[in-house]
Amino acid sequence: MDNIAGSSNRLKWAVNLSVLIIVISWLVPTVGLFVSSFRDRDQISATGWWIAPLSVELTYRTRGDGTPRQDGDLWVIEGNLFESAEVAEAFANGGAEITGFGVAARTPDGTMPGDEIETRDGGMLRVNTDGTYRYTSSEEPDTRGPRVYFAATTPPEFTLDNYRTILTADGMDRAFFNTLTVTIPSTIIPILIAAFAAYALAWMEFPGRGLLIAGVVGLLVVPLQLALVPLLNLHNTIGIGQSFVGVWLAHTGFGLPLAIYLLRNYMVGLPRDIIESAKVDGATDFQIFTKIILPLSFPALASFAIFQFLWTWNDLLVAKVFLPSSDETNVMTVKIADDLLGSYGGDWGLLAGAAFVSIAVPLFVFFTMQRYLVRGLLAGSVK
Amino acid sequence: MSPLLQAALTIFVGVFGCVGYFYAANVVLDKVIFPAKGEQAGRNINRANLVRPWIFLFPAVTALSLYLVYPVIGSILRSLHNRAGDEFIGLGNYVALFSDETFREAVINNALWALIVPASATFLGLVIAQLTDRLSWGNIAKSIIFMPMAISFVGASLIWRFVYAVDADIGLINAIRDFFGLDVLDPLQVPFWNNLFLMVILIWIQTGFAMVILSAALRGIPEETVEAAIIDGTGPLQLFFRIKVPQIMGTIVVVWTTITILVLKVFDIVYTMTGGNLGTQILPSYMMAFMFRDDGRATAVAVVIMIVVLPVMIWNIRQARSEMR
Numbered sequence: 001m002d003n004i005a006g007s008s009n010r011l012k013w014a015v016n017l018s019v020l021i022i023v024i025s026w027l028v029p030t031v032g033l034f035v036s037s038f039r040d041r042d043q044i045s046a047t048g049w050w051i052a053p054l055s056v057e058l059t060y061r062t063r064g065d066g067t068p069r070q071d072g073d074l075w076v077i078e079g080n081l082f083e084s085a086e087v088a089e090a091f092a093n094g095g096a097e098i099t100g101f102g103v104a105a106r107t108p109d110g111t112m113p114g115d116e117i118e119t120r121d122g123g124m125l126r127v128n129t130d131g132t133y134r135y136t137s138s139e140e141p142d143t144r145g146p147r148v149y150f151a152a153t154t155p156p157e158f159t160l161d162n163y164r165t166i167l168t169a170d171g172m173d174r175a176f177f178n179t180l181t182v183t184i185p186s187t188i189i190p191i192l193i194a195a196f197a198a199y200a201l202a203w204m205e206f207p208g209r210g211l212l213i214a215g216v217v218g219l220l221v222v223p224l225q226l227a228l229v230p231l232l233n234l235h236n237t238i239g240i241g242q243s244f245v246g247v248w249l250a251h252t253g254f255g256l257p258l259a260i261y262l263l264r265n266y267m268v269g270l271p272r273d274i275i276e277s278a279k280v281d282g283a284t285d286f287q288i289f290t291k292i293i294l295p296l297s298f299p300a301l302a303s304f305a306i307f308q309f310l311w312t313w314n315d316l317l318v319a320k321v322f323l324p325s326s327d328e329t330n331v332m333t334v335k336i337a338d339d340l341l342g343s344y345g346g347d348w349g350l351l352a353g354a355a356f357v358s359i360a361v362p363l364f365v366f367f368t369m370q371r372y373l374v375r376g377l378l379a380g381s382v383k
Numbered sequence: 384m385s386p387l388l389q390a391a392l393t394i395f396v397g398v399f400g401c402v403g404y405f406y407a408a409n410v411v412l413d414k415v416i417f418p419a420k421g422e423q424a425g426r427n428i429n430r431a432n433l434v435r436p437w438i439f440l441f442p443a444v445t446a447l448s449l450y451l452v453y454p455v456i457g458s459i460l461r462s463l464h465n466r467a468g469d470e471f472i473g474l475g476n477y478v479a480l481f482s483d484e485t486f487r488e489a490v491i492n493n494a495l496w497a498l499i500v501p502a503s504a505t506f507l508g509l510v511i512a513q514l515t516d517r518l519s520w521g522n523i524a525k526s527i528i529f530m531p532m533a534i535s536f537v538g539a540s541l542i543w544r545f546v547y548a549v550d551a552d553i554g555l556i557n558a559i560r561d562f563f564g565l566d567v568l569d570p571l572q573v574p575f576w577n578n579l580f581l582m583v584i585l586i587w588i589q590t591g592f593a594m595v596i597l598s599a600a601l602r603g604i605p606e607e608t609v610e611a612a613i614i615d616g617t618g619p620l621q622l623f624f625r626i627k628v629p630q631i632m633g634t635i636v637v638v639w640t641t642i643t644i645l646v647l648k649v650f651d652i653v654y655t656m657t658g659g660n661l662g663t664q665i666l667p668s669y670m671m672a673f674m675f676r677d678d679g680r681a682t683a684v685a686v687v688i689m690i691v692v693l694p695v696m697i698w699n700i701r702q703a704r705s706e707m708r
Contacts (some may be wrong), residue, residue: 018513019514024531028555030534030542032546032555050555050558159592177387185394188394189398193446196439206437212440214681215702216447217454218696221692222689222692224648225648225670225684225685228681228685229681230458231454233457244649249450252446252449256443256447257447262486286405310533314538316654335534336538345526351541358537367530377595
């Protein structure tokens with residue numbers, strides 16, 4: 001089929017190129033977040049992440065401090081701007097170069113390195129590319145040297161600081177474990193309940209079966225929003241209140257229709273012969289289910305497990321309503337949406353780090369188990 | 384007790400409880416209530432087989448009724464009561480809703496979402512499925528376009544916050560504007576268009592879903608029809624739109640409706656990006672404004688969402704029933 005009439009070489013190029021453009025545009029937003037999460041705050045606001053591997057030029061403000069010494073009839077201060085107290089931290093890694101300097105905030109980089117400029121108090125200042133400076137004055141300067149502004153390029157710098165801050169100081173570690181706590185029982189428990197029900201709906205004859213299946217299909221699309229108020233009131237009445245138990249129960253209930261639907265569709269497709277010959281041999285329904293159906297349905301069970309895992313991990317609504325809003329219980333999505341976005345609205349590096357902590361696990365699951373995910377999607381939608 | 388320990392305990396209790404229940408119930412049924420021996424062995428086996436399906440179904444049916452059927456009724460009833468829940472006020476909450484400016488804005492925006500997002504995601508998914516179909520690196524391309532499906536709506540919103548940032552050194556949109564010499568602007572504050580910018584996020588997520596399913600459908604098209612069309616001299620575009628697309632129309636409709644239902648429920652994106660301000664309110668996030676404050680109003684909004692979803696639900700059930708026959 002590859003080279004039949006109608007597909008010319010030019011068409012092939014066009015297809016390759018357009019797919020490449022689409023793929024890149026799909027990937028760019030995520031890459032931006034990923035790169036930004038490794039850059040520090042100053043670098044993020046100085047240059048775009050798309051040129052992160054290049055040097056960054058920033059302007060700084062410091063003082064040419066140093067002990068004045070007398071040289072003939074002149075007073076001289078010498079030193080290195082990169083080592084001066086106000087900016088030393090920014091240049092700890094070395095490799096920086098000065099591209100311009102000045103003595104007034106209006107022209108922070110108006111003078112080329114190597115040239116001399118007159119300071120406000122009448123002295124002369126020369127700054128070199130490597131940061132060394134020489135200040136000369138005819139009068140004895142006080143211990144504080146002249147005010148200097150300068151622009152310097154620093155080599156690109158990638159740090160884990162954002163992650164460190166997010167995970168230690170901001171309680172994202174706690175939120176991570178809370179998410180895990182919500183997710184695991186919410187994934188495992190519905191599978192078991194749904195598997196038994198799906199078997200009954202697929203392989204047992206009883207009145208009302210068709211109606212029940214129709215009911216499950218109908219419940220598939222019931223908007224979650226309807227469940228929030230009555231269930232929260234119910235939980236409050238029976239004493240569960242806003243707690244992890246409540247979230248587990250809610251996720252179990254909300255996940256069941258899809259679980260039953262997926263598993264029933266799969267089980268119905270299993271060969272009738274196996275089940276009937278087992279029955280002839282005297283196996284009970286319970287034995288048929290545990291020994292034959294369950295092992296054979298593994299792909300469908302895995303598909304649903306991945307769905308439910310991704311759904312509960314990424315959920316914001318259920319966690320917001322059924323868990324109390326406190327640092328003890330916040331899951332990562334709530335933490336980011338309600339807490340970090342407010343307090344770190346402008347600190348892009350920290351936000352990027354937090355977002356990446358929250359999407360790393362789903363991405364890992366996605367890439368390792370994509371096969372099952374695709375299979376589940378196909379079983380759930382195409383019929 | 385630490386939450387993780389509690390979780391482990393819950394898994395243990397849940398799993399063993401389930402298995403224990405099913406096992407014990409079956410044993411009781413077969414050995415105690417209807418034993419398959421004595422005079423009535425045959426009748427007892429038949430009777431046991433009549434009861435057994437309900438043993439298998441009991442936990443699921445209970446959970447479904449409690450967590451999905453009861454809330455539907457509960458919400459409808461609650462929406463007819465006042466804020467405190469002690470006084471029946473008929474359609475009072477609905478009347479209040481319809482006279483609220485923000486509600487009308489939310490309905491209009493929701494309609495836009497429900498039209499634009501499924502249409503764009505399905506169309507893009509279809510085109511990408513076709514383009515990647517015979518590509519040597521098609522699977523890698525599909526993987527990347529499918530990837531946003533794994534990312535939470537909150538995570539995706541943050542990712543796009545970077546793209547829309549009001550700074551030519553952070554936001555790509557403003558970087559591009561800057562490149563062409565235009566002024567920096569905040570995409571999320573441009574009236575009307577900000578809705579579209581938010582929709583882009585959901586389209587970005589959902590296109591992968593549409594693509595995966597439509598690409599499987601495209602592969603399922605019988606080769607003969609395609610070959611016959613090519614022998615008759617059909618060009619590639621015509622082949623795609625007049626031979627392939629009509630054959631997978633059923634799947635396209637399923638994808639379209641699935642995304643539509645999702646769109647009507649998603650509140651995360653608007654909540655994270657604008658909080659429903661700046662004229663971007665939609666029903667699900669409008670409901671959250673009343674959640675914990677006025678249960679009567681909140682449930683009324685939920686019922687409105689339910690009514691919008693209802694036709695799709697009925698259509699779904701019909702489809703499922705016709706398949707079973």
